[in-house]
Amino acid sequence: MSTPLEHDYIGLSETSSVERSSEKIPSSSSPSSSSTHPNEDKTTRTSLNLKETELRLGLPDAIDGPNGKWVFPMHGKSDVELAKGAILAFPRAVLEGKNNLPSMREVGGLPQSPNPVQDKNILVPSSNEHSNPPASKAQVVGWPPIRSFRKNTMASNSEKNGEDAAGCHYVKVSMDGAPYLRKVDLKTYKTYMELSSALEKMFTCFTLGHCSSNGLAVRDGLSESRLMDLLHGSEYVLTYEDKDGDWMLVGDVPWEMFINSCKRLRIVKGSEAIGLAPRAMEKCKNQS
Amino acid sequence: MHKKMAFSFPDEVLEHVFSFIQSDKDRNAVSMVCKSWYEIERWCRRKVFVGNCYAVSPRMVIRRFPEFRSIELKGKPHFADFNLVPDGWGGYVFPWIAEMAGAYPWLEEIRLKRMVVTDESLELIAKSFKNFKVLVLSSCEGFSTDGLAAIAASCKNLKELDLRDCEVDDLSAHWLSHFPETYTSLVSLNISCLGSDEASFSALERLVRRCTNLKTLRLNRAVPLDKIANILRHAPQLVEFGTGTYTADVRPDVYSDLAGVFSSCKELKSLSGFWDVIPDYLPAIYPVCSKLTSLNLSYATIQSPDLIKLVSHCPNLQRLLVLDYIEDSGLEVLASSCKDLQELRVFPSDPFGAEPNVSLTEQGLVAVSLGCPKLQSVLYFCRRMSNEALVTIARSRPNFTRFRLCIIEPKTADYLTLEPLDVGFGAIVQYCKDLRRLSLSGLLTDRVFEYIGTYAKKLEMLSVAFAGDSDLGLHHVLSGCESLRKLEIRDCPFGDKALLANAAKLETMRSLWMSSCAVSFAACKLLGQKMPRLNVEVIDERGPPDSRPENCPVDKLYIYRSIAGPRFDMPPFVWTMDEDSGLRLS
Numbered sequence: 001m002s003t004p005l006e007h008d009y010i011g012l013s014e015t016s017s018v019e020r021s022s023e024k025i026p027s028s029s030s031p032s033s034s035s036t037h038p039n040e041d042k043t044t045r046t047s048l049n050l051k052e053t054e055l056r057l058g059l060p061d062a063i064d065g066p067n068g069k070w071v072f073p074m075h076g077k078s079d080v081e082l083a084k085g086a087i088l089a090f091p092r093a094v095l096e097g098k099n100n101l102p103s104m105r106e107v108g109g110l111p112q113s114p115n116p117v118q119d120k121n122i123l124v125p126s127s128n129e130h131s132n133p134p135a136s137k138a139q140v141v142g143w144p145p146i147r148s149f150r151k152n153t154m155a156s157n158s159e160k161n162g163e164d165a166a167g168c169h170y171v172k173v174s175m176d177g178a179p180y181l182r183k184v185d186l187k188t189y190k191t192y193m194e195l196s197s198a199l200e201k202m203f204t205c206f207t208l209g210h211c212s213s214n215g216l217a218v219r220d221g222l223s224e225s226r227l228m229d230l231l232h233g234s235e236y237v238l239t240y241e242d243k244d245g246d247w248m249l250v251g252d253v254p255w256e257m258f259i260n261s262c263k264r265l266r267i268v269k270g271s272e273a274i275g276l277a278p279r280a281m282e283k284c285k286n287q288s
Numbered sequence: 289m290h291k292k293m294a295f296s297f298p299d300e301v302l303e304h305v306f307s308f309i310q311s312d313k314d315r316n317a318v319s320m321v322c323k324s325w326y327e328i329e330r331w332c333r334r335k336v337f338v339g340n341c342y343a344v345s346p347r348m349v350i351r352r353f354p355e356f357r358s359i360e361l362k363g364k365p366h367f368a369d370f371n372l373v374p375d376g377w378g379g380y381v382f383p384w385i386a387e388m389a390g391a392y393p394w395l396e397e398i399r400l401k402r403m404v405v406t407d408e409s410l411e412l413i414a415k416s417f418k419n420f421k422v423l424v425l426s427s428c429e430g431f432s433t434d435g436l437a438a439i440a441a442s443c444k445n446l447k448e449l450d451l452r453d454c455e456v457d458d459l460s461a462h463w464l465s466h467f468p469e470t471y472t473s474l475v476s477l478n479i480s481c482l483g484s485d486e487a488s489f490s491a492l493e494r495l496v497r498r499c500t501n502l503k504t505l506r507l508n509r510a511v512p513l514d515k516i517a518n519i520l521r522h523a524p525q526l527v528e529f530g531t532g533t534y535t536a537d538v539r540p541d542v543y544s545d546l547a548g549v550f551s552s553c554k555e556l557k558s559l560s561g562f563w564d565v566i567p568d569y570l571p572a573i574y575p576v577c578s579k580l581t582s583l584n585l586s587y588a589t590i591q592s593p594d595l596i597k598l599v600s601h602c603p604n605l606q607r608l609l610v611l612d613y614i615e616d617s618g619l620e621v622l623a624s625s626c627k628d629l630q631e632l633r634v635f636p637s638d639p640f641g642a643e644p645n646v647s648l649t650e651q652g653l654v655a656v657s658l659g660c661p662k663l664q665s666v667l668y669f670c671r672r673m674s675n676e677a678l679v680t681i682a683r684s685r686p687n688f689t690r691f692r693l694c695i696i697e698p699k700t701a702d703y704l705t706l707e708p709l710d711v712g713f714g715a716i717v718q719y720c721k722d723l724r725r726l727s728l729s730g731l732l733t734d735r736v737f738e739y740i741g742t743y744a745k746k747l748e749m750l751s752v753a754f755a756g757d758s759d760l761g762l763h764h765v766l767s768g769c770e771s772l773r774k775l776e777i778r779d780c781p782f783g784d785k786a787l788l789a790n791a792a793k794l795e796t797m798r799s800l801w802m803s804s805c806a807v808s809f810a811a812c813k814l815l816g817q818k819m820p821r822l823n824v825e826v827i828d829e830r831g832p833p834d835s836r837p838e839n840c841p842v843d844k845l846y847i848y849r850s851i852a853g854p855r856f857d858m859p860p861f862v863w864t865m866d867e868d869s870g871l872r873l874s
Binding site for chain 1: 587669696
């Protein structure tokens with residue numbers, strides 16, 4: 001399948017990010033993925049973004065319905081394979097990547113909290129100012145011990161200065177029906193795939209057990225049939241609130257652009273998200 | 289003989305005597321003297337402190353202390369501040385509020401730290417306690433401005449509303465307008481954590497104007513510089529003030545207005561805020577600098593020369609929080625100007641950068657330790673350290689009570705000798721005999737724990753990361769530190785042996801946190817089985833621990849003593865090891 005380069009930013013065929021999660025996954029790269037993505041080149045970023053988003057809108061018929069509107073993936077045969085393992089899906093991801101998308105079950109590990117002992121070279125006395133540290137360090141969760149408020153303040157400071165905000169970018173993730181919010185650091189992920197996989201892990205537990213938000217546990221006996229219903233039945237979709245306060249579908253824009261404008265995430269039932277798609281298209285058209 | 293002594297005073301006399309005893313430790317000691325003192329004391333205890341909300345149940349507290357007016361509760365372990373405790377772990381305050389609402393309509397003060405507070409809880413507080421006066425939420429989360437609106441609208445006698453370091457869902461800035469126009473009792477307001485959305489300035493100004501007893505006001509970043517003058521003009525009696533954003537186009541009229549208003553604040557002792565500072569506006573605060581005892585510039589991104597100028601104007605400073613922009617040179621000036629300095633915190637401006645961006649090293653800390661005779665509390669982030677410096681610091685400043693050093697890169701060795709920093713930290717615990725709190729960093733072997741176990745007899749809280757070689761390290765600490773109450777460890781090669789050998793010690797402590805260490809699931813089960821008065825919580829987002837071999841290390845472990853037994857509000861990724869099955873599945 002000849003996937004245009006513009007579609008790769010979702011990360012479906014990026015082997016680098018998949019390798020990083022240190023699992024043996026069948027190499028699924030298409031030739032285009034091994035090259036540097038144009039959207040990561042900062043100098044041409046702005047000029048390319050719009051172009052990319054525009055091209056994205058003119059998708060093969062599988063996604064566009066007869067009037068060019070978003071059509072959410074139905075649970076036809078081609079999607080069963082994906083739906084089995086995933087509760088969370090991006091509309092594009094389902095249709096674009098069904099041939100080269102590794103089953104989500106195989107992507108293990110916790111990308112957002114790598115074992116720091118593995119990351120650090122324990123044998124060598126750690127870098128001091130005499131050595132040459134690598135340009136980008138593997139970030140350890142919770143180290144150095146700085147509170148989120150301070151980290152977020154620093155991040156917004158450097159944004160104002162136009163620097164590439166290092167550090168972290170914590171956003172809240174809520175899921176309809178879940179008793180509490182989670183927070184994720186968007187900077188620990190490089191692609192939509194990683195983010196989706198991590199969120200799925202975090203929120204799977206909500207379909208298996210119940211807790212009220214005030215700490216009064218209600219343990220449900222969840223039958224196996226009900227669980228299968230949840231997995232195959234309603235599809236959850238990931239949405240986000242951008243800087244303008246609009247709710248958008250995740251996956252529409254290049255990853256870098258997404259993490260720069262994402263303020264919070266929300267996992268909604270697919271049926272509720274249909275209304276978001278036209279807005280996304282409108283926004284892109286207006287920006288051009 | 290003893291019985292006679294106890295009954296020689298009527299109860300009222302003893303009660304009166306006890307009323308002078310405020311600290312919980314002393315109160316607890318009093319209650320252990322004899323049964324009648326226990327009884328008298330429990331009826332007249334007005335302030336209750338619960339260091340771990342799961343150590344005891346609300347009902348137990350209410351049963352023992354029928355007439356308290358003030359409660360302080362702490363929830364999540366300290367490492368939650370650094371995102372090591374997954375969301376949903378627990379620490380819900382609602383059950384406490386619900387119990388107290390029925391039993392204590394006269395409750396006046398609630399102080400919470402690291403707890404999950406919902407809008408529902410806040411609404412219940414507003415509804416239930418008619419004489420409610422003080423709400424301090426420190427590092428709490430789970431509520432929005434809607435909950436705050438309920439408090440504002442109903443608590444007619446509210447004196448203190450302090451939201452330090454909280455995560456608040458900023459739905460609307462208009463919650464401030466819910467304070468009725470007749471409400472004037474505010475003494476302390478700290479909203480510095482609120483988001484950068486548009487604030488309701490006019491409501492804020494009106495509130496400040498009519499609350500003439502206001503002593504503490506800490507604004508949030510959203511309040512622009514030109515609004516500060518208006519606010520301060522109506523509150524010259526302020527003792528503690530936190531600005532909003534401290535930047536604006538440089539205009540002489542705005543400047544002189546600001547300087548004038550600061551000069552009229554004769555009582556001001558503490559300043560904070562200073563987000564987005566531009567140096568041009570700093571001299572406006574010079575009129576109050578000579579009286580300042582506390583200055584928080586930890587969000588002020590200004591460089592060393594401006595910081596030096598500012599600090600030189602504050603000879604009476606006792607507490608300084610600052611970014612590492614101050615550099616060694618600035619700390620040297622601090623050491624010579626501020627002889628009353630007791631507490632210093634230096635935060636990193638660029639902690640994730642690979643290279644140091646400022647010239648702040650161990651020298652700055654040495655300078656302050658040598659120059660400030662009253663220095664007792666330090667939190668210092670830097671990129672290099674040497675044993676020599678630590679020994680100098682320890683020798684010159686034996687009065688440290690809190691020493692927290694964070695060398696940014698884990699396992700950094702002594703930069704001069706490339707050796708571990710065992711000897712340096714050893715000197716700290718050896719010379720600073722009153723040390724109560726210690727945070728370690730850098731390259732450390734089991735040796736440092738031997739020093740700590742030998743010398744740190746008054747140590748109450750120890751934080752360890754990326755240190756040690758074997759179980760022996762943990763054993764030294766658990767067997768040697770007599771006063772230890774809280775121990776938090778991450779990424780250290782400590783396993784089962786030391787933990788099981790010192791199981792009894794754990795009942796004498798408030799809590800132990802171990803994450804990314806080498807404690808096996810089997811050991812956790814054993815501990816849970818053998819120690820019924822400990823809650824042994826395994827926190828593992830990878831899935832149930834019994835889906836892996838028993839000798840597999842658990843991801844996170846949180847052990848705390850409790851007389852309330854295992855809790856029932858755990859999320860699916862937390863399991864309590866208990867004596868029955870060893871595992872309670874979610």
